[in-house]
Amino acid sequence: MATSGARSSRFGGLGQWWGVLAGALLVAAWINRAAGPAVIVTLSAAVLLWSFFQAPVTCGAPVRGRNDGCRNNATGLLMGCHIRQHRWQKLRMLILRRQVRDFCSGLFSDGKATLVTLAAIGSFLSGLVALIPGVALG
Ligand SMILES: [Zn+2]
Numbered sequence: 001m002a003t004s005g006a007r008s009s010r011f012g013g014l015g016q017w018w019g020v021l022a023g024a025l026l027v028a029a030w031i032n033r034a035a036g037p038a039v040i041v042t043l044s045a046a047v048l049l050w051s052f053f054q055a056p057v058t059c060g061a062p063v064r065g066r067n068d069g070c071r072n073n074a075t076g077l078l079m080g081c082h083i084r085q086h087r088w089q090k091l092r093m094l095i096l097r098r099q100v101r102d103f104c105s106g107l108f109s110d111g112k113a114t115l116v117t118l119a120a121i122g123s124f125l126s127g128l129v130a131l132i133p134g135v136a137l138g
């Protein structure tokens with residue numbers, strides 16, 4: 001699973017947005033109410049994993065001499081691009097507490113990142129509400 005390769009060409013780039021499709025299904029499942037909590041939890045987990053480890057966002061790792069950081073494509077909010085030093089950069093930022101703020105500002109650095117971040121927050125809340133019935137409104 002963790003191997004990187006020429007996997008993305010199969011879907012012509014659109015395939016990496018499958019998390020958005022899963023997110024749409026998740027919203028539909030909530031509206032419908034016909035889908036059971038198991039479906040909602042599964043979809044929530046899928047969207048969350050996608051946004052953390054697969055979503056096509058910008059790497060954004062600090063690069064000397066650039067204010068906006070690395071512009072390569074990264075795989076997910078928690079991962080960097082193919083450059084080895086960048087790969088774990090964001091997880092490292094989360095561990096080092098004084099860099100958490102930098103990490104958080106990176107979550108809304110551009111439209112793509114904001115969309116993926118909102119998907120992560122939404123799916124997290126959705127999964128939480130589905131898992132703990134007492135939290136649900138009705
Ligand atoms: Zn990078």
